[in-house]
Amino acid sequence: MDYSRQIRPILSNNCFKCHGPDEKERQAGLRLDLSETALKPADSGSTAIVPGRPGESELIARITATVADEVMPPPGSKKKLTPTEIELLRQWIQQGADYKLHWSYVKPQRPGFPQVHQMSWVRTGIDHFILQRLEQAGMKPAMGIAMGAIWLTACATTPPITSASPEPS
Numbered sequence: 277m278d279y280s281r282q283i284r285p286i287l288s289n290n291c292f293k294c295h296g297p298d299e300k301e302r303q304a305g306l307r308l309d310l311s312e313t314a315l316k317p318a319d320s321g322s323t324a325i326v327p328g329r330p331g332e333s334e335l336i337a338r339i340t341a342t343v344a345d346e347v348m349p350p351p352g353s354k355k356k357l358t359p360t361e362i363e364l365l366r367q368w369i370q371q372g373a374d375y376k377l378h379w380s381y382v383k384p385q386r387p388g389f390p391q392v393h394q395m396s397w398v399r400t401g402i403d404h405f406i407l408q409r410l411e412q413a414g415m416k417p418a419m420g421i422a423m424g425a426i427w428l429t430a431c432a433t434t435p436p437i438t439s440a441s442p443e444p445s
């Protein structure tokens with residue numbers, strides 16, 4: 277079950293207008309776009325989503341309700357879930373209501389720079405990596421020496437990995 281592809285579009289098209297990020301539009305104190313709020317009791321005290329328990333989830337009760345003043349989305353909103361959408365939501369809750377966004381929807385982030393001690397030496401991003409390597413090898417970068425030279429020194433003092441293949445005796 278993929279939240280970003282299968283579930284979020286259903287909730288977004290049919291529910292977020294009244295149960296989404298917009299505080300002024302929000303109804304019943306229920307916010308469905310975040311797991312932190314969707315899994316907590318709404319103003320009424322009932323909980324929209326109880327992971328693993330669709331039978332106890334108010335969301336399921338509401339989207340399957342037959343009474344006009346209970347069913348969600350409200351008939352006045354001109355929105356209606358298809359039986360397939362209802363079943364997808366039920367299965368999603370049954371399987372734990374995972375809100376994880378697929379990686380392709382998550383804003384890319386630069387990987388962090390490695391932690392180094394001698395920050396005064398660092399001038400550019402790549403210095404972090406060189407310095408980390410030196411610090412791991414117990415070496416200190418000398419001020420004024422070209423970075424490349426330091427890097428070469430670090431490599432030269434490290435035994436090459438390729439000579440490690442053991443000969444059968």
Ligand code: HEC
Pocket residue numbers: 287290291292293294295303304306318319320321322323324334335338339345346348349350353355357
């Ligand atoms: C046009 C606005 C609107 C839309 C769209 C809408 N709702 Fe609602 N919802 C309300 C209102 C108003 C209430 C409070 C009245 C009531 O309980 O019926 C409510 C109440 C609820 C409750 C009960 C909250 C509580 O108090 O325990 C749930 C669960 C719910 N909605 C789920 C949904 C779901 C799921 C969708 C989308 C499939 C949806 N709603 C779409 C307006 C909306």
